[in-house]
Amino acid sequence: MRPLAPLLLAALLLAGCVGGGEREEGRAGNADGTGPITFATGRDTTAYLRPLIAEWNRRRPKEPVTLLELPEAADEQRAQMVANLQAKSDRYDVLGLDVVWTAEFADAGWIVPLDSGMFSLDRFLRPVVDTAVYNDKLYAVPYTSNAGLLYYRKDILDREHLKPPKTWAELRDQAMRLGKKYRLDGYAGQFLPYEGLTVNFAEAVQSAGGEILSRDGAKVTLDLGTAKTGLDFLVGGLREGWIPQEALTYKEEESRLAFQEGRLLFARNWPHAYGPATRSAIGGKFGVTRLPGLDGPGVGSLGGLNLAISAYSRHQKSALDFIQYFTGLTNERSVLTEGSFPPVWSELYDDPALIKRYPYLPVLKDSIMSARPRPATSDYDQVSLAISSAVSDALDFRKPSDETVAALKQELGEIIRTP
Structure with missing residues (x-):
C-alpha cells in the first residue's frame, strides 16, 4: 500500500466532520451572494498573508475573510479540500489551489468558471495564466508562480574560482569534491514520497530531454531511455553519497533549513526559500541559478498557487471581489517583498528597484518562462502518487532504474487511458 493511503483515508473520514455545525451539505452555491468568506490555503510559513487579509477586513467589515491554514504538504491540502467539496460543504469559499489541480477541480464541477475580462491577465506571465485555464475557460486566477531553482554556496564557489554548475556532471563533481573539502552534504531536493518527489523526478526527466505525459495530459509519452537517465542522476547521487540519505526525508521546509543552516552546498528548492536564506547564517553567502541538466541548463x-471559488460557496460575489483585490498589482508586489514568492505580474520582474533589492529576479523570470507546466489532467493525483511511489522505491535501492521506469510507464498507461 502506498504511504499516503492512510492520509487519504483520514481525509475521507474528515468529510463527515469538517466545519462542524457551520457546514451545510448539499446546498448549491450563490453567484450573487455576499458576506463572510473563508480562504482555505496551505500553511502560511511567512506570516505575510494576515496583514493583507486584515486590510481587506478593514475595508469590507461586512464581508470579513477568515484564513484557514491547511497542512504544509500539497497532498494533504488537496485531500482536505476534496473531502470538503465531495461533501458539497459551503465551509470553504476561496480555494488556494496548486496550479496542477485546476483541471481536476474544474472537471469535477467543484470550482466555478470566471470572467477573464475582470482580471488583467494580459499583464501576467503567459505560462502562469495557462495553468488557470481548462477546456478554454478560466477557472482560477494566478496568485503566485513558481519554478525550481538551484541554490548554491556562492562564497565557497568563489573561493574555488568556480561558476555554478550548468550540467549534472559539473554538479556531481563540485558536490563530491567541495562537499568533502568543506565537510558539507553535496546536494538535496525534495525526496520524501509525495508531490515534491514527483516534481523532482519530472524535472530530472525534462532536463534529460524527455517528458512523462503529453502537454494535454491525454497520453503517456515517457521514453524509457530519458526517464532512466533522469532517475539515474538521483539514484547515482545517493549511491555515491553526494546526495545524503537524510534527503529521502526532505520536503520543502526540511531542505530549506538544511541549506540555510549551512549543511548543504547545493539545494533544489522553490523561490520562497530565498527570503529566509537572506536572513539566516548564510545571508550574503549564497546565490541562485537555473537547475542544471544533462547537457546544459x-x-x-x-508551480504556484491559483485562487478559485468553490461551487458550493454561498458568498461567491464576495469571493470574486476578494480574488480581484488579492491578485491586484499592489498586493502582488507584497507577494514578492513580504512573502518571497514569485508574483504573477510580468512588469514586477523588470522593475529596476526590485531587481536591485532582489538580484535573482532575472534568473527567476527566465526559470519560470522556461519551466514546463505539469499536465492538465483530471487524473493528476493518481499520476503523482504512481510516480512518487515508484521513484521512492528506486531511491531506496529496492528496484533498479530500468525496471522502475518500465513498470511506471505501464502503470501510467492504466491511469491515462486514451479514448
Missing part, C-alpha cells in the same frame, strides 16, 4: 516544473 535544465527544465524546471512550473
